[in-house]
Amino acid sequence: xxxxxxxxxxxxxxxxxxxxxxxxxxxxxxxxxxxxxxxxxxxxxxxxxxxxxxxxxxxxxxxxxxxxxxxxxxxxxxxxxxxxxxxxxxxxxxxxxxxxxxxxxxxxxxxxxxxxxxxxxxxxxxxxxxxxxxxxxxxxxxxxxxxxxxxxxxxxxxxxxxxxxxxxxxxxxxxxxxxxxxxxxxxxxxxxxxxxxxxxxxxxxxxxxxxxxxxxxxxxxxxxxxxxxxxxxxxxxxxxxxxxxxxx
Numbered sequence: 001x002x003x004x005x006x007x008x009x010x011x012x013x014x015x016x017x018x019x020x021x022x023x024x025x026x027x028x029x030x031x032x033x034x035x036x037x038x039x040x041x042x043x044x045x046x047x048x049x050x051x052x053x054x055x056x057x058x059x060x061x062x063x064x065x066x067x068x069x070x071x072x073x074x075x076x077x078x079x080x081x082x083x084x085x086x087x088x089x090x091x092x093x094x095x096x097x098x099x100x101x102x103x104x105x106x107x108x109x110x111x112x113x114x115x116x117x118x119x120x121x122x123x124x125x126x127x128x129x130x131x132x133x134x135x136x137x138x139x140x141x142x143x144x145x146x147x148x149x150x151x152x153x154x155x156x157x158x159x160x161x162x163x164x165x166x167x168x169x170x171x172x173x174x175x176x177x178x179x180x181x182x183x184x185x186x187x188x189x190x191x192x193x194x195x196x197x198x199x200x201x202x203x204x205x206x207x208x209x210x211x212x213x214x215x216x217x218x219x220x221x222x223x224x225x226x227x228x229x230x231x232x233x234x235x236x237x238x239x240x241x242x243x244x245x246x247x248x
Contacts, residue, residue: 002174004031005209006137006235007115009228012218013236015069019110022061024050024099025074026123028081032115033073036064037216043073048081051094051126057103066221070109082122092162095126120154128158133169135239137203138190140176140183145190168197170242172235176202201235204228 004027011021025032026047033043045053045060050072060072085091099112114127128134134155138144152168159166171194177183190198203209209228212219219228 002137002139003118004035004115005213006135006172006174006203006232007032007113008035008213009209009218009220009232010135010236010239011069011111011113012066012220013232014111014240015066016220016233017236017240020068020108021070022107022109022112023069023071024095024112024114025071026078026095026127027074027115027117028076028079028123029118030074030076030078031213033071033075035213035216035218036066036069036071038062038064038071038073040075043075045072046077047072047074048077050098051081052084057098057101058107061107065216066218078123085122085126091122092125092129096130096163099130120150124154125158125162128155128166129162131163131166133167135169136171137174138171138186139174140180140186140202140205144186145193148190169239171198172201172203173198174203175205177205199235199238201231201238203231203235206231 007023011023014021023032023036024047042062045055049055050057050060061070062073063070085094088094090097114131116124116127136148136151138148148171155166155168171190173187173190176187187202204227206226206228208223208226209219212222215222219226220232223229
């Protein structure tokens with residue numbers, strides 16, 4: 001349970017708070033699209049077209065069962081995009097440019113969330129160049145901190161070369177089991193090394209979170225009173241509070 005679960009449920013929590021959210025599925029596995037109930041046969045236009053096609057942005061956006069929560073879906077076609085991007089001289093800026101088309105302004109989104117591939121790739125770099133910030137879900141497991149250091153160094157490199165405004169939004173601990181000593185050790189290491197970069201909110205290991213995608217629903221709708229749903233609501237509020245403090 002990591003990035004896609006957090007993207008879907010954070011988006012749903014932000015919508016609950018009255019915001020309009022667009023999710024851009026940049027993972028060729030398309031799990032975010034499936035998790036929001038978008039059937040493969042309904043994905044006429046996808047993030048592949050967003051990067052490499054010539055389709056008007058509004059035509060790519062699909063509604064979900066959740067009002068004000070929209071998605072540009074992905075299919076396995078996106079897995080070939082890395083190779084096709086290599087020959088494009090603007091290869092790192094294609095998503096940046098696509099999401100800044102004039103048409104996006106009239107859609108009034110408060111947040112655009114990008115679900116990245118599981119590995120660092122040219123698609124991931126496109127996401128970082130397009131984004132204002134990176135939210136890092138950190139599983140409460142032994143090797144998690146090693147991958148985190150690599151990701152933060154990539155953020156630093158993108159900031160130096162392509163997107164000087166990029167920042168780390170924060171690190172959210174997921175699959176948190178308060179009964180497990182290893183969980184406490186990973187959390188302590190993260191907070192000791194990263195300080196306030198780690199959110200106060202932790203996402204518990206919760207069977208309802210794991211079950212929800214098989215019903216094509218965020219956990220907030222699948223079991224609205226579950227510990228997982230409550231945690232994602234708290235995370236959304238904590239993020240909004242940070243933004244309010246930064247903009248004050």
